[in-house]
Amino acid sequence: MLCRGRAGHRPRLRPHPHPLRDHGRPDHLPPVTTDLPNTAQHPPTRLVVVDLPFTPPLHAAQLFGHLAATAVPGVEEWLPATTMYRGALRRSLRLPGGPGVVVVHVPRPDATSVRADVTTTDPADEPLAVQLCRRLLDLDLDPSLPDTALSQDPVLAPLVAAVPGRRTPGSPSAEEVALRAVLGQQVSTAAARTHAARLAAALGEPAGSSGLRLFPSAASVAALDDDEATRLLALPVRRRETLRNLARVLAAGTLDLRHVDDGGDPERARAQLLALPGIGPWTAQTVTMRALGDTDAFLASDLGVLAAARELGLPGDARPLDRRAAAWAPWRSCAVQHLWGVLPHAINALPG
Structure with missing residues (x-):
């Protein structure tokens, strides 16, 4: 662990x-x-x-x-x-x-x-x-631990000094993170939200009288027939099948996506995810970072991370950047948060 x-x-x-x-x-x-x-x-x-x-x-x-x-x-x-x-x-x-x-x-x-x-x-x-x-x-999280460690890197040190206390946004549901990660493959943040909202409106049960809905269960997504999936999921065919297959595996309970505090193992979870068709490193790392409490996930192929790396003079391609980021272990998830903060984006500020 x-x-x-x-x-x-x-x-x-x-x-x-x-x-x-x-x-x-x-x-x-x-x-x-x-x-x-x-x-x-x-x-x-x-x-x-x-x-x-x-x-x-x-x-x-x-x-x-x-x-x-x-x-x-x-x-x-x-x-x-x-x-x-x-x-x-x-x-x-x-x-x-x-x-x-x-x-x-x-x-x-x-x-x-x-x-x-x-x-x-x-x-x-x-x-x-x-x-x-x-x-x-x-x-x-005790933020002094990642902040102290990442401050040893001459590139990250100014970022940490400027904005200490960055944390990794999590989620209350590993199933939800996994399904949303597939919906977010190779699309903008806005498009990923649109896909997820469409799915939730169709399959999510009402959350009491709150006016909100629960994010759809993996079982409900897995139960979609071909016509329903085509109608609801405005995705490329291969990604749509990736989502449905992932939902079936999640519903069957064969993926171990427990949080690290509950005995989950991020390395094992990544290996299980990567064995599934259509699941690559970005998706697997996103799931362990957001759902498992993995402090050491690194999104080397993320477009925002790569753009920030180029801005900072770090390698601008995924493989060399991944090698460079090895020095930031075991706090690479926190390093991602600092890299995302380099360039303007809606995720870096409160609305309004």
């Missing part, structure tokens, strides 16, 4: 009656939850507001900007800043006891925790939902 710096924090439940109202209440009050009403169409849900501590620094514009720029419409949405809040990402969660929804708020520059509004169908899912929020935001 790769070395991973941890903050060693446990979340605290905070009393709060509503996810979008002022939360300036004293921390010593006992935890309070809100039971949301039951309806004929939707089961009852429960809201808790949680503080998710982290080890500073945290570069919010990079972390939340990436999540906002890549958000799948209908599954995720960006909540704009107000006079009281700096913006937030709202998204659905697939949980054992029924759908959930989380809202993770952009922290203040001096904050040491992120506020999360967690709504679950089954209260027993609250600890899992909190854990998934932490993974989504890479909050268990």
Whole structure:
């Protein structure tokens, strides 16, 4: 298992009656939850507001900007800043006891925790939902470890000094990351979002009464017949078949995409993914980086990474760049975040 710096924090439940109202209440009050009403169409849900501590620094514009720029419409949405809040990402969660929804708020520059509004169908899912929020935001990382290591490289040192605390945006679902990675092969961020939104609108189940949908399960994608797949997936034939085959393998449970904290092995996962038709290094590394908590994935063929490398005087072709990046182990995922920040892109700033 790769070395991973941890903050060693446990979340605290905070009393709060509503996810979008002022939360300036004293921390010593006992935890309070809100039971949301039951309806004929939707089961009852429960809201808790949680503080998710982290080890500073945290570069919010990079972390939340990436999540906002890549958000799948209908599954995720960006909540704009107000006079009281700096913006937030709202998204659905697939949980054992029924759908959930989380809202993770952009922290203040001096904050040491992120506020999360967690709504679950089954209260027993609250600890899992909190854990998934932490993974989504890479909050268990001690950023001093990658920052110190990458600062030893003369090319990366100025980038780290300018923007310390970059983190790797994660995901609450390995299945979702894998399917979205195939949808994102050789297309722009906007096109990948469009493909994923179309799939979610057709196959994603409603996330209670939230107005959001769950990202489609691998089983639902695998069940598409040829005509349905052709109609729903506006992809080249080979990529469409790659997606359907990956969905079948995921639904069968033969891929081990467990998070490293749950015993997952990124090297094994990459090998399993690369054995599948249509899955190359970019897709495999994207999955382990975003879904498994792999600190050492490197996207050598990524167009944004290559463009940044050329701008910095690094090798501008994938193979020599991959060799050059070996010196950045075991923090190559963090190096990718710094390279993506070199050139202007929507992932590097908060919306609006």
